[in-house]
Amino acid sequence: MKLYEHFAENIAELIRTGTLKPGEKIPSVRTASRTHNISAATVFQAYYLLERRGLIEARARSGYVVRNNAGSLLAAPQLSDNVQARHEIAATEVDVSELVFSVLDSIKDPHTTPLGSAFPSPDLFPLPRLARSMNKALRDMSPHAIVSDMTSGNANLRRQILLRAMSAGNKYTADELIITSGALEALSLSLQTVTNPGDMVAIESPAFYASLQVLERLKLKAVEIPVHPSEGMDLDILADSLTRLPIKAIWVMSSYHNPLGASMSDEKKKAFCDLIAEHQTPTIEDDVYAELYFGNQQAKPLKSFDQRNLIMYCSSFSKSLAPGYRVGWVAGGKFSEKIARLQLMSTISPSVPAQAAIADYLQHGGFDRHLRKLRDTLEAQQQKMLLAIEKYFPTGTRATQPNGGYFLWVELPPHVDSLQLFKLALAQGISIAPGPIFSASRRFRHCIRLNYGNSWTPQIEEAMKILGRLIASF
Amino acid sequence: MKLYEHFAENIAELIRTGTLKPGEKIPSVRTASRTHNISAATVFQAYYLLERRGLIEARARSGYVVRNNAGSLLAAPQLSDNVQARHEIAATEVDVSELVFSVLDSIKDPHTTPLGSAFPSPDLFPLPRLARSMNKALRDMSPHAIVSDMTSGNANLRRQILLRAMSAGNKYTADELIITSGALEALSLSLQTVTNPGDMVAIESPAFYASLQVLERLKLKAVEIPVHPSEGMDLDILADSLTRLPIKAIWVMSSYHNPLGASMSDEKKKAFCDLIAEHQTPTIEDDVYAELYFGNQQAKPLKSFDQRNLIMYCSSFSKSLAPGYRVGWVAGGKFSEKIARLQLMSTISPSVPAQAAIADYLQHGGFDRHLRKLRDTLEAQQQKMLLAIEKYFPTGTRATQPNGGYFLWVELPPHVDSLQLFKLALAQGISIAPGPIFSASRRFRHCIRLNYGNSWTPQIEEAMKILGRLIASF
Known part of the structure; x- marks a missing residue:
């Protein structure tokens, strides 16, 4: 710096x-x-x-x-429909995929203002520099690496990932590192390794919809643990659920949670690790926004507090550098070998050229410089979106103010139906992510997730204005 | 030409x-x-x-x-332990993965003479030309394509695949085409789409071991249908099994079968399609060796005879152009939408740069010229390996003489134990693929698969000589 x-x-x-x-x-x-x-x-x-x-x-x-500072005027969400007595927590069959797909399918149109998108603007990434790395990496690659790198992964990429992990205070070894086709493959293989169809899995409420879809695909039941809008998963309820229910695994985003942006404190992370150690519960940590922190210090992952090798730590370069390259990884703890074998039976390997390009970029491309710029940009865009919410959305609107990532979680007045709002907005060429796609039990009906990962343009300002009017019309 | x-x-x-x-x-x-x-x-x-x-x-x-011509002197394999009465065909729990992995793990050493490998030599592929295509494709790519190509796939690649399918007499539409992370993802998603854990699936005997592993991973039961060493799957037994057993899907390689090299005739392919139409059985066609035919004419895939959209046609560029790029596809017939959604819940998308590079190569790189050379090389190497078998292996050895691909199936005298042979050969720095890894019921104990996809060197000639001696020692 x-x-x-x-x-x-x-x-x-x-x-x-x-x-x-x-x-x-x-x-x-x-x-x-x-x-x-x-x-x-x-x-x-x-x-x-x-x-x-x-x-x-x-x-x-x-x-x-x-x-x-807009965030200081907007109140934090209450997630009132997320408050449950401990004994009410039970397993839910997951059946949300149709709803998620109907939402995702309808926002594909490139002319839509992408406030509902899961991706930040591709203009934020150093794609031309990455292309140069690809060119160099392919020129230098021995023909035999194109086959041998399939099973072991690109050696330089593995080294670069381990180096970054080390300097971020994370700790995992080369032995447990598996390169994957993006984080989703890492997460999905990890979950598959420790569960069987019909098993219960503790997930966050709200949760990233793709995690719900993976549970549905693997025929697993969800035990939804409430997440505090800034402090993360409710550990009392988690502890109680682990005691009462035969939970086989936990899926958690401990930092820069999607959709809430919440991050657990280090103390809470330690307590979490004590808890899973006590119950010997395999835990899948989704840390894809790790590099997108605001401020001085990156949050430490749960994995860095895990003494028992129970955590399968999953991340990727899709949010920080190269969406579309489909390169992620998992440090699988004691489950690594099983995960690696499962991958050999599913996709064999991520693309070898993509691995080589990213390895070269990490070594020579100026990743840290790019990340500093990216974080500043995202923080500025967050401020602008918070200001626009304050300006255009009705009184009573609440919003998170995360210290990383590129999502805001917005709690609208309780009578607003976000699925209805989604349709109305789409008719105006604006996408949003409605609350119920983030819940196995379709909660958060009056909440939406907004993406501030796009340059703040008059088009987006206008979209926020229209959204405000639509919300007021309820 | x-x-x-x-x-x-x-x-x-x-x-x-x-x-x-x-x-x-x-x-x-x-x-x-x-x-x-x-x-x-x-x-x-x-x-x-x-x-x-x-x-x-x-x-x-x-x-x-x-x-x-060596093949004319060597007799064709009899696969005598593959002969079963129809009523003996039953479902087998698949539990072969450990064996397969122990074999695959032990042949990773790059100094091993790779006769047991599943890959041809990477020297056979135009990797520098492909790297130029990558360079050009990334230079021309709009930043937004890096995100948008994830869900729909690279538009040019889709077009090129459809054009090649058309000129090969295959028929499928853009609607049913899904780009995947290699053929294995295509096959695995297809099978998952039409089955549930516990279901029965008809597979070939012998079968490519990865298909057995996928069945095992998805907790499916195998109904093993014998394959004739040159004419392919036994349709009488298949018909009988479809009538007697609740078979939910078929997995078949109708041309250049791995490991036998067998290809069904067009008449047989038509009869196969009539059969699956009668039983409405979803069928997964693995056609990864389609481009590696010898002679004038590419075999037609089953898919080209399928009137009912029951066939999920899977192929890739891994055997013909770009191993390690991990780009394949499935034309999923009536199951396409489900397959596409399953992919979104597993890996989202294959690597976008790899897709773009292959698309550019297909359009400008001279794929047909490369393929003609590749086929000639493989055919010549097949001849050399057959001659070596004739020269070094004991009398009574039988071998296939496939008209495509890069595998020979060798039937040794009945008292030879191929798992034992595998260990002895490995100790001498030579890998082979022992018969039992190709069977859910661990048949083919006296058979091996040999890969002739490497340039014929003195090292390989010597390896064949050593193998011959080891076999004679039984």
């Missing part, structure tokens, strides 16, 4: 924690330069960065002030 | 059908040139090609003569 980025981050932290409040002036360039003993140019660069990130704005005659 | 290739093929056909017999002289260059009204240079080119393919040889003072 460069000096100006470091300085900007210090100020951002003061804003985030409320030490600097909306409307408050921040030190002038001259003052800051003198106080911190850094050049005026560096301060300028830092303020410019904070402005781009939507945290401060220039005001005539006042210099820079902290922006009316 | 060029004129000299056409002329060479006419002569090859005369040799194959026995019109020209081993040792017999073929017309002199001058005579052939005059008779067929083609230039002497063209005849030379044709004879040179036939020589490379191992069909003729130059003899001092006699000009070119037909070679002692």
